[in-house]
Amino acid sequence: MSDYPGPEEWDTYMWVVAHPDDLEFSSAGTVKKLTNAGKKVVLVQVTSGDRGTPDRNYTPDTLSSTREDEVHASAKVLGLADVVFLHQPDGNVEANLALREKIVRQIRTYKPDVVITHDPFRPYAMHPDHRNVGLGTHDSVYPTARDHLYFPEHMADGLEPHKTAEIWYFGAESPDVFIDITDTFNDKIEALKAHDSQVGMRDDLVERLRERSAEIAKDQPFELAEAYKSIRMFR
Ligand SMILES: [Zn+2]
Numbered sequence: 001m002s003d004y005p006g007p008e009e010w011d012t013y014m015w016v017v018a019h020p021d022d023l024e025f026s027s028a029g030t031v032k033k034l035t036n037a038g039k040k041v042v043l044v045q046v047t048s049g050d051r052g053t054p055d056r057n058y059t060p061d062t063l064s065s066t067r068e069d070e071v072h073a074s075a076k077v078l079g080l081a082d083v084v085f086l087h088q089p090d091g092n093v094e095a096n097l098a099l100r101e102k103i104v105r106q107i108r109t110y111k112p113d114v115v116i117t118h119d120p121f122r123p124y125a126m127h128p129d130h131r132n133v134g135l136g137t138h139d140s141v142y143p144t145a146r147d148h149l150y151f152p153e154h155m156a157d158g159l160e161p162h163k164t165a166e167i168w169y170f171g172a173e174s175p176d177v178f179i180d181i182t183d184t185f186n187d188k189i190e191a192l193k194a195h196d197s198q199v200g201m202r203d204d205l206v207e208r209l210r211e212r213s214a215e216i217a218k219d220q221p222f223e224l225a226e227a228y229k230s231i232r233m234f235r
Contacts, residue, residue, distance in 0.1 A: 018129035
C-alpha cells in the first residue's frame with residue numbers, strides 16, 4: 001500500500017487554457033461534475049482573447065474586457081473557485097521561461113493535484129497558442145514547480161515548491177480518461193452561452209457538441225463524455 005493518493009482523494013484541479021471558451025468547449029462538463037462533487041477548480045486564463053473576433057467595432061482592449069466578463073459569467077455557472085488572468089497577447093503566446101514563471105507561480109499558489117491543459121503533442125495541432133500553452137504548462141509542472149531552485153524568488157513570496165500528481169491533456173489523440181458528462185451537458189451549454197461575443201449560439205452548435213460528446217463516449221457505459229490523456233507523476 002503506497003501513500004500515493006488516488007483520484008477520489010484529489011481535491012484541487014487547475015485548468016490552464018489559452019483563450020476564453022477553450023475551457024468550456026473542451027471541459028465544462030467535467031468541471032461542473034467536479035464542482036458539484038465539492039472539488040476545487042481553478043482556471044488560469046493565459047490570454048484574454050483580444051484578437052478573437054471578426055467584428056470591427058471591437059478594439060483589443062474592449063474585446064479583452066468583454067471576454068474577461070464572459071469568463072467570469074461562465075465561471076459562475078461552473079462553480080469555479082477562482083479565475084486568474086495572465087494577460088498574455090492573443091495569438092503571440094510563446095512557450096518561454098517568462099510564461100513558465102507565471103504558470104509555476106499559479107501552481108505553487110493553488111497546489112493542484114491535477115493540472116489540465118491543451119495537448120501540445122497532438123500531431124498537426126493548429127493554434128500556436130494552444131501548442132505553446134500546453135507545452136509551457138507541461139514544462140511548468142515538471143520539473144519547474146516542484147524543485148525549489150527554479151524561480152527561488154517565489155519562496156520569498158511565501159510560495160513553496162509543489163508536486164502535482166497528474167497532468168491531463170484535452171484534445172488528445174489517444175485519451176485514457178473518460179468523464180461522464182451526461183448529467184452536466186446542459187451546464188456546459190449554459191457556460192458556452194456566457195461567451196456571447198464568440199458563440200452567439202449558432203443553431204447547430206448544441207447538436208454538434210452533443211454528437212461529438214456521444215462519439216467520445218462510444219465505448220463507454222454512458223452517453224456523453226469529455227476525454228483526456230493522463231500522465232501520472234511521482235510525488
Ligand atoms: Zn483557443
